[in-house]
Amino acid sequence: MLNTPFRLTLNFKGFRFTWADVLVMGVIAAFLSIIVINAKAWSGHFHSTAVVSLSLWALPKYALYTFSRAMVAFAISLVFGIGYAYWAFYDKRAEPVLLPTLDILQSIPVLGFLPGLMIAMVTLFPHSNFGLEMACVLLLFTAQAWNLAFSFYDALKSIPADLRAICNFYGFTPWQRFWKLELPAGIRGLVFNAIISFAAGWFLITVEEAFSFGGQDFQLEGIGSYMSVAMASGNTRAQIGGLLMMASVIVAMDIFLFRPLVVWSRRYKLEDIQVSEPERSFVLEWAADSRILQKAGRLIKRYIGKKPHKIHAHVGKRHVMGKWAGAFLYIAWVVLLFAVALYGAFHLFHLLTKLSATDWGRVFGNLGLTLLRVMGALFLSLVWTLPAGIWIGLHPRWSRLLQPAIQLAASFPAPMIYPVIIGIYLAIGGTLQTGAVVLMMFGTQWYVLFNVVSGASAIPQDLISCSDLLHLKGWQRWKHLYLPGIFPVLITGLITASGGAWNTSIVAEYVQYKGDALRATGLGALITEATNQSNFPLLAASVMVMAITVVLINRTIWRRLYGIANTRYKMEI
Secondary structure, eight states: OOOOTTOOEEEETTEEEEHHHHHHHHHHHHHHHHHHHHHHHHTSBOOSBOOOOOOGGGHHHHHHHHHHHHHHHHHHHHHHHHHHHHHHHHOTTTHHHHHHHHHHHHHSOHHHHHHHHHHHHHHHOTTBTHHHHHHHHHHHHHHHHHHHHHHHHHHHHHSOHHHHHHHHHTTOOHHHHIIIIIHHHHHHHHHHHHHHHHHHHHHTHHHHHEEEETTEEEEOSSHHHHHHHHHHHTOHHHHHHHHHHHHHHHHHHIIIIIHHHHHHHTTSOOOSSOOSSOOOOHHHHHHHTOHHHHHHHHHHHHHHTOOHHHHTTTTTTHHHHHHHHHHHHHHHHHHHHHHHHHHHHHHHHHHHTTOOHHHHHHHHHHHHHHHHHHHHHHHHHHHHHHHHHHHHHHOHHHHHHHHHHHHHHHHSOGGGTHHHHHHHHHHTTOOHHHHHHHHHHTTTHHHHHHHHHHHHHTSOHHHHHHHHHTTOOHHHHIIIIIHHHHHHHHHHHHHHHHHHHHHHHHHHSEEEETTEEEEOSSHHHHHHHHHHTTOHHHHHHHHHHHHHHHHHHIIIIIHHHHHHHTTTTOOOO
């Protein structure tokens, strides 16, 4: 147990409470209060456009609503990401379909999901705000889920065969194997990608909480809608207040959530030599001193540690029936997915038949320019994130100091400062045609940086020590240690960064500046215009072409590199 300052022990009916227990109970009470507050908001009478007050006193309530939506979306994203990766890894029949599907999903911009989600949710819940709230949550989900799935799939592929053989030798059940091998192997990537997921959600928060569809405005109470209204009204005081509140939420999440998770995840590092100065987190120290959490942890470990014959003591003859039931459910699920895909393809074909040859020419002409901007944004992002990420990952002390600043920069809603950046760029003689590349970097570089930091911090200390003994310096050290050590997660980061760049194009190629709409010729701007004009055929064609392009790039470039990463650069023991 770690020593906690101001430690106080209270006895109550034989159970000894500490200050940490009081804090834990306070957190639980606050969590229940948040659930009640949001339940009232979600179950309220349906209003498509909420009245957003620009009073600074309203900001804490709006921050609570936005934070709650992001947490619900992340919980759904985490379950989806782990489950999807698990399915793709263990079902070799489904893997060739699931991975391209994931490529397609991550390549579809938020505005591409907006019409379907909005129609479905508002139709299902026409009399309450639940449908509108759930639509916002699912829009956040589309910005958070895909990189979590890629990260955990990469972790499953990278687990050494020796460790899997040990699990099989000791008769681990799938549940035990997941908790004792697979989740620990993927926890570091999941933690760093959780930070990226929240950053991606915050990035388009003004679009997700205040949007137009079918000639009607939809608006929810939250920081995103607050900043959107403040910008539209030109209220500088409200804009500054909203940005400060957003920064406060991000910093608080780093202190109380992400920082403890990063420190905790460092224990799951495949190495024989421990670093001399382990990192610390005062939140983890308080948690370690909580007797409530200790007891809960022991109960969980006791369940996970049960022997297989105890867990399956009453299965008996039902084992064969279970296999048949599982096969039936699997077939039913595949048939359902196929039916949904067929239904969607029919309606997509119906929309596309309404387009003229001129419309298709616009789509493909805009595609080429956006593709060049995506490649430029990826290259410029890699130039600085690769050396910076490796340096940060190899120096835990600097990682601890810089992480809050990096997370704040990554999570900051960059579209809010786009007008400032564009103003500077125009002042030096630039145009949005090239300036959009710089704007797209804000939605691209963080995927690469966080994955590189995760990979560099996971390089075993014994390999670093061997490199020191061999006197590897400069390029030799990069060639034989750093690049092979981070290569798998680097490819994962580039795949998700590519999807992030395409997604960011919808706001980077179409920017509001001094009351005018600046447009860079590109597919992202075309999608934004089609959404604003409710031109569904053009929107469907643009999103489809973007998705197909991303899948082709992933299939021909990134997946080949991904295969090399998991064969030549796989960490074995």
